Amino acid sequence: MNDSNALLTVQNVKKYFKGTKGCQVKAVDDVSFAVAKGETLGLVGESGCGKSTLGRTVLNLVNATEGGVIYEGRDILKLPQTEMRMLRKKLQMVFQNPYSSLNPRMTVLEAVRAPLDIFGIGTKEERFERSRDILKYVGLDEYQMYRYPHEFSGGQRQRIVIARAIISEPDFVVCDEPVSALDVSVRAQVLNLMQDIQKERGVAYLFISHDLSVVKHISDRIAVMYLGKIVEISPRETLYDQPGHPYTQALLSAIPIPDTDIVRERIILKGDLPSPMNPPAGCRFHTRCRFAVEECRMKEPKMRFDESGHGVACHRWKE
Amino acid sequence: MEDNVLLQVSHLRTQFETKEGIIPAVDDISFTVERGQVLGIVGESGCGKSVTSMSILKLIEKYNGRILAGSSVKLEGRELLGLSEAEMCNIRGREIAMIFQDPMTSLNPVFTIERQMVETIVRHKKIGRKAAHSTAVEWLAKVGIPEPEKRIKEYPHQLSGGMRQRVIIAIALSCDPKLLIADEPTTALDVTIQAQILDLLRKLxxxxxxxxxxxxxxMGVVAEMADHILVMYAGRALEYGTKQQIFRNPRHPYTKGLLASIPRMDRQEERLFSIEGNVPNLLKPVEGCVFRERCGYAREACGSCRPELLSLPDESRVSCLLYEKEAKESAHE
Known part of the structure; x- marks a missing residue:
């Protein structure tokens, strides 16, 4: 992807958390990528790899240690708080847990109208109408507007959260595990809704999930994270057909397929995820990698791209 | 054939009494498990799959649940539901072991792994502590814990999630149970660790x-592990069959919808199939079929009587009126 159609560019972002006794957790360590207008970038990785921290850092919800996020020609990580707040109507977020991300004392109408109230968009009547329309759009009836969150199921709540995120017509929404708390049959409803919204409103998503099959379904491009770093980034088809990084290969082969006729070779990774307090030197994956050689223990691999835009951070890629 | 039956559950019904009313969490479930076989019970949250397993072990009363008269759970022909608490204590852990979902909460944080393992082994196998210690170390090695002699002295918080689940599997299997109930054993784990644990369970x-x-x-986990599958929905059994029958030729509209609504790794679809609506509220008694309101094939008859679990010619079972004719034909043969 060239930079001219980039909506948002993330440049060398780092987020270190201070631990006890002076040690640091490098939750996000030198990550760069760009998101185009109206595309979905999937971000996958296992728990503790830093994907949620990255999502929050990109939206300036936690202060980055280093790096920048360029949106409309400005580095939003350096904006004063008042300006950042106004920009939030264009940069929104959907969290994983639809039970804790709605205020139990606000009716659904109030919750969804809140962004319009805060940003001072429209007259009182217009705000009401827009809230009613958007709730209808995500599948809620008018009589349900005055109800409280506890009266809704998990799937309905996540629709309400999505309605609240898109009511201010954002360009970019970070979705942090938006369907992980939902049951399979309800998950499909919410994924379809998110795709419809994107088609009709042209919003871009950073879709964070640990579930590779969901990410594959919804994303145009996918980035794979391991211990604070992006190890591979590529268009969807390439990632699933020709995974370049040994970690991506293992991750893909580990997913059980709901079909009894497909037999695959499985790569079982040895051991556990190393502690992010003390990540291995060189390539961070070398302790669990099938192909690791001396170079991998010594030198950290840089992300290399081929002409199709497929990037892999591995010394032995394409050998 | 009959001799092979290890566990026979018939007409199991478990209810919870709450302030709002009675919840029939498990409503007339019957199935059998044969020796050496894996039965997968699948369903969405709240469908009663965990309550079924807790009922088999008679652990449900602690949660204000009640197993109704007429239910039966037989292990090798012996009725479990009539046993006293003391007798059940000899069954739990010894004959039937259980692995719970969350490896973070199923070990006691203030005792070492050694103490928790040895306690179980001494209690059930009636052997000395020394012998129990070596059995424990042996099992830790079998479940793939490096340096078992050293790790056995550690406390649960010193182990990762995957390691803890291995310890729990070791405890569960160390008394040679005849039946292992694994309730979402890998749900709390990452996919690469899940792959390790499933691989381990298969070997053991x-x-x-x-x-x-x-x-x-x-559905991916059952496709990989199970021989037979029972599909549950809102406390009832909707379909039962071999793994191949369920995945190649799902019969019940719910099973069909469930399989179609999963994003697939092996193909790309523009749009997912989605089952409209939500799971019914069990506080309100359901007339007829529980899936009726979300079902594309629902007819008037679906609302009037509860469909039986029909036996089909290929020995699978389905609880749906669509298959009445097929089932009758098989009964005539």
Whole structure:
């Protein structure tokens, strides 16, 4: 992807958390990528790899240690708080847990109208109408507007959260595990809704999930994270057909397929995820990698791209 | 054939009495588990799959649940539901072991792994502490824990999630149970760790020749592990068959919808199939079929009587009026 159609560019972002006794957790360590207008970038990785921290850092919800996020020609990580707040109507977020991300004392109408109230968009009547329309759009009836969150199921709540995120017509929404708390049959409803919204409103998503099959379904491009770093980034088809990084290969082969006729070779990774307090030197994956050689223990691999835009951070890629 | 039946559950009904009313969490479930086989019970949250397993072990009363008269759970022909608490204590852990979903909460944080393992082994196998210690170390090695002699002295918080689940599996299998109930054993784990644990369960199952009831919401996991599958929905059994029957030729509209609504790794679809609506509220008694309101094939008859679990010619079972004719034909043969 060239930079001219980039909506948002993330440049060398780092987020270190201070631990006890002076040690640091490098939750996000030198990550760069760009998101185009109206595309979905999937971000996958296992728990503790830093994907949620990255999502929050990109939206300036936690202060980055280093790096920048360029949106409309400005580095939003350096904006004063008042300006950042106004920009939030264009940069929104959907969290994983639809039970804790709605205020139990606000009716659904109030919750969804809140962004319009805060940003001072429209007259009182217009705000009401827009809230009613958007709730209808995500599948809620008018009589349900005055109800409280506890009266809704998990799937309905996540629709309400999505309605609240898109009511201010954002360009970019970070979705942090938006369907992980939902049951399979309800998950499909919410994924379809998110795709419809994107088609009709042209919003871009950073879709964070640990579930590779969901990410594959919804994303145009996918980035794979391991211990604070992006190890591979590529268009969807390439990632699933020709995974370049040994970690991506293992991750893909580990997913059980709901079909009894497909037999695959499985790569079982040895051991556990190393502690992010003390990540291995060189390539961070070398302790669990099938192909690791001396170079991998010594030198950290840089992300290399081929002409199709497929990037892999591995010394032995394409050998 | 009959001799092979290890566990026979018939007409199991478990209810919870709450302030709002009675919840029929498990409503007339019957199934059998054969020796050495894996039965997968699948369903979405709240469908009653965990309550089923807790009822088998008679652990449900602690949660204000009540198993109704007429229910039966037989292990090798012996009725479990009539046993006293003391007798059940000899069954739990010894004959039937259980692995719970969350490896973070199923070990006691203030005792070492050694103490928790040895306690179980001494209690059930009636052997000395020394012998129990070596059995424990042996099992830790079998489940793939490096340096078992050293790790056995550690406390649960010193182990990762995957390691803890291995310890729990070791405890469960160390008394040679005939049946292992695994309730979402890998749900709390990452996919690469899940792959390790499933691989381990498969290997150990052959080694100890135990039967497994695997409870999960993940169709991928059952496709890989199970021999037979029971599909539950809102407390009822909707379909039962071999793994191949369920995946190649799902019969019940719910099973069909469930399989179609999962994003697939092996193909790309523009749009997912989605089952409209939500799971019914069990506080309101359901007339007729529980899936009726979300079903594309629902007819008037679906609302009037509850469909039986019909036996089909290929020995699978389905609880749906669409298959009445097919079932009658098989009954005539």
């Amino acid at each position: 199952k052959d080694e100890v020749n135990a039967a497994i009831i695997l409870i999960t919401h993940d």
